[in-house]
Amino acid sequence: MTYHTLLVSDIHIGSKICRTDKIIELLKTTQYKTLIINGDLFDSEVTKSFDNMHWQLVSLISKVAETRKVIMVGGNHGRKLDGLARKIGIEIMDDHTFIVGPNKFLCIHGDQFDPFVTYLPRTTHIFTHLFYIIQHINKKNQNSSMLIKRLSKRILGVSSHRQQKLAMHQAIRRNANVVICSHTHLPYTNSKNNLLYINSGSFCDNPSTYVTIDHRGNAKLERI
Numbered sequence: 100m101t102y103h104t105l106l107v108s109d110i111h112i113g114s115k116i117c118r119t120d121k122i123i124e125l126l127k128t129t130q131y132k133t134l135i136i137n138g139d140l141f142d143s144e145v146t147k148s149f150d151n152m153h154w155q156l157v158s159l160i161s162k163v164a165e166t167r168k169v170i171m172v173g174g175n176h177g178r179k180l181d182g183l184a185r186k187i188g189i190e191i192m193d194d195h196t197f198i199v200g201p202n203k204f205l206c207i208h209g210d211q212f213d214p215f216v217t218y219l220p221r222t223t224h225i226f227t228h229l230f231y232i233i234q235h236i237n238k239k240n241q242n243s244s245m246l247i248k249r250l251s252k253r254i255l256g257v258s259s260h261r262q263q264k265l266a267m268h269q270a271i272r273r274n275a276n277v278v279i280c281s282h283t284h285l286p287y288t289n290s291k292n293n294l295l296y297i298n299s300g301s302f303c304d305n306p307s308t309y310v311t312i313d314h315r316g317n318a319k320l321e322r323i
Contacts, residue, residue: 101130103199104312106206108137108281109301110193113224114151115173117142119152121323125309126159137281137299138174138208140184157187164188170195174282175210196275200316204276207257209282211297212265235317259285264298277309277318287321 107125111117126134142148149157163169163189171189173181181191195206262280272279277295286300286308297320302310306322313319 100313101132102311103129103314104129104197104204104310105129105132106135106137106279106299106310106312107302108138108208108299108309109174109303110136110156111142111282111301111303112156113146113148113177113305117153118302118305118309119156120308122302123152123156123159123309124280125323128162129311131311132167132168133197133279134160134167134169135206136169136171136189136218137279138207139176139281139301140171140173140174140189141177141180142218143177144179146180146183151167151278160189161187168299172206172208173215176207198316199314200310202277202316203273203275204312205270205273205278206241207266207278207280209262209266212262212280213282259283259287259298263287263289267291267296268292270296279318286320286322290315293305 103127105124110122112119157209161171169189171191171226172195173191173193184191194203194208197204262283266278266280270276271294275313276293279297279298279299281299281301283298284301285298287296287298289296295318297310298317301311301318302309308320309323311321
């Protein structure tokens with residue numbers, strides 16, 4: 100099956116918890132017209148932490164961009180590498196709207212709904228770094244790291260419920276009936292008043308999650 104759009108998010112190239120093998124597998128085995136990266140393609144502001152697999156992924160995305168549209172919604176990680184993203188053929192936007200079938204989609208990373216990213220970036224960085232350490236230790240079984248992440252998000256006042264509420268409000272303002280976020284790395288779908296909310300999750304967790312949109316405009320949260 101060929102999808103209209105393949106949407107991935109929070110890949111965090113350069114981090115030790117990036118599931119590079121799985122995103123490469125997905126991009127190579129899935130047929131799609133458009134690739135959307137809904138924020139945080141890169142993890143840090145420099146490429147010195149990239150290993151061979153990370154560069155293979157960058158090369159693969161570059162090849163995809165030669166024949167298909169590749170769009171990246173800006174996130175809160177790796178923004179100093181936007182120049183590299185543009186160099187390999189990625190179009191960068193603050194957010195992205197598009198129509199497939201009867202549905203209008205709005206893609207937002209979601210960091211704009213996180214007050215700690217805006218007002219307490221150092222605290223956010225500490226919590227993120229701590230979680231990465233725990234998640235790296237728990238590569239095989241991430242139940243404990245996912246629990247810690249949920250607890251840390253609650254401590255920081257950034258819950259999926261908060262993101263969903265604000266994202267859906269933004270979708271209504273933009274006349275969209277499907278809104279897709281990421282940022283929290285917590286995959287989730289919910290429908291309310293004919294408005295569908297999806298958090299696409301990440302490629303740092305096991306399993307990793309992503310979104311497919313068929314040519315009729317049906318969106319589905321998938322796992323790999």
